Amino acid sequence: MAEIVDSTGASLEDRPQWRLTGVIFFGILALLLLYAAYLIIAPFMTAVLLGAILVTLTFHLFARVRTRMHGNSTRAAIVMLLLMTVIIVIPAVILGILLVGQANVVVEKLQSGEAQQMIGRIDLTRSLGWIRRIAPNFDPATLSPQRMLLPAVQQIPGWVARHGGTVLGGIAGMVLGFALVLLSMFFFYVEGESIVEQLSVLSPLPKQYDREFAARFKDVIDATFRGQLFTALAQGIATGIGLAIARVPGAAFWAAVAALLSLVPMVGAAAVWVPAAIYLSIAASMGGRPWWQAIFLIVWGVLVVSTVDNIVRPWAMKGKAQLPAIPLLFAVLGGMQAFGFVGLVIGPLVFSLLMSIIEIYKQSFRLPASGTTIA
Known part of the structure; x- marks a missing residue:
């Protein structure tokens, strides 16, 4: 590339104003690229941050596994991801199965009318009558659980049926998010030390x-x-x-x-x-x-x-x-x-x-x- 010189033959790039212009141009270009990179990564920022946090918490264990793997970072990262999957997924699946079982019991009671019958038997006039001794103007009869609760309870089975697809979509989104976290963890396990070293080189401190x-x-x-x-x-x-x-x-x-x-x-x-x-x-x-x-x-x-x-x-x-x-x-x-x-x-x-x-x-x-x- 040809060098830019003035009439005396001196390089213009050596002049302070040219160096300042280059720094400003480079700074603006770097900021624009950083902003564009942020826009690209923003939808996945939570997964990336969670991956970085989990890697920071478990890096000592990763280093030990890597030593056992004769310094192979890739194999050690795979072992760590399998371990994290077992620790997180198995308890989540067990708890999810138990929650689904409890939800099925509740829905069955709602569909059978048992819950509606229970609400219909509520008598606040007898239960809250003691409040009238403290506040004589209070009338428990004005509180009608049947009027307040029955419409909502009767709508629950229909709500579950209408939003079942949304719930499944949410579960699929959680699975995808977990996969992105694992990918982020793999990257930080393998490249994390190099990233820290590069940041240290770039730091003026x-x-x-x-x-x-x-x-x-x-x-x-x-x-x-x-x-x-x-x-x-x-x-x-x-x-x-x-x-x-x-x-x-x-x-x-x-x-x-x-x-x-x-x-x-x-x-x-x-x-x-x-x-x-x-x-x-x-x-x-x-x-x-x-x-x-x-x-x-x-x-x-x-x-x-x-x-x-x-x-x-x-x-x-x-x-x-x-x-x-x-x-x-x-x-x-x-x-x-x-x-x-x-x-x-x-x-x-x-x-x-x-x-x-x-x-x-x-x-x-x-x-x-x-x-x-x-x-």
């Missing part, structure tokens, strides 16, 4: 800061996973204890369901104990169960199950995430609101990396001490 960022990244992911695990176990156990004391059938099974649902943003274990409390209230209004069971489960769910998340998660994450409890709680909740499920990791990660940047600024650009004069 000193090496110790690169290492600090990498360590903070891993610590936050470890802490978030630990917080999620302990929170799910705590909410599952708390829900199971409440259901067992309230004598709800299948308390252990529903405790496992509550533990899994606690991982779902905006759903949580309340998806288990709230319907159970409604069931106990209906049964109590019919005289089939004592009222204390429903009241206890409602109080237990509100005061124990719903608050254990805000206690256990910051406690479990505080050590490695290096964030105070209150900012950590806001980081988790805000991350979920902004990014969905992956926000559980992204929120604390952003806050933690921000603290690292502030620390780097304090170390690299220290202001003179008070009383000194800047020449």
